[in-house]
Amino acid sequence: MADLQGDGQQEAGFGARSERVADYPRPPALVPCGRHVRVEVFGRVLCDTHRSLRVLETFHPPTFYLPPEALDVSLLEPAPGRSFCEWKGVARYFDVLLPEGRRLPRAAWQYPEPTPAFAALAGWFSLYPAAMAGCWVDGQPVRAQAGGFYGGWITDELIGPFKGDPAHPELI
Numbered sequence: 001m002a003d004l005q006g007d008g009q010q011e012a013g014f015g016a017r018s019e020r021v022a023d024y025p026r027p028p029a030l031v032p033c034g035r036h037v038r039v040e041v042f043g044r045v046l047c048d049t050h051r052s053l054r055v056l057e058t059f060h061p062p063t064f065y066l067p068p069e070a071l072d073v074s075l076l077e078p079a080p081g082r083s084f085c086e087w088k089g090v091a092r093y094f095d096v097l098l099p100e101g102r103r104l105p106r107a108a109w110q111y112p113e114p115t116p117a118f119a120a121l122a123g124w125f126s127l128y129p130a131a132m133a134g135c136w137v138d139g140q141p142v143r144a145q146a147g148g149f150y151g152g153w154i155t156d157e158l159i160g161p162f163k164g165d166p167a168h169p170e171l172i
Contacts (some may be wrong), residue, residue: 018158
């Protein structure tokens, strides 16, 4: 896993410092994170952890990957379809499903066998913030990255512009 250098942050000590997503690397960096991540869906806690991995890629807000032991995996059901990332490999998707039948289709994904550079992601889950009832990082509400395909988590310390933002078509 890489450490983010320069104007960006390292895993610990986020404090009030800002991060410019234009300074994130390409290929992306995989950075451990000890910030408090909480996700709620359908009035239930899906995840509550101080252990995550952030994928940092140029002009993208970070994507948070959460360890399977921190999620209520009983709410996840495999969904059809796969996608391919040139950096991480083949992703598989999951619906979020409650016993009473409410479903969020393809709201979570994971890389069961990622590329060697992203091996630490194996089996960890990421979630589309826009599909959840709420996502928080250190108590701060997360805003979803624009564009239905992207899974970035936008918090106040991030400085854009962000890929997917229709106000910045040069990044789409």
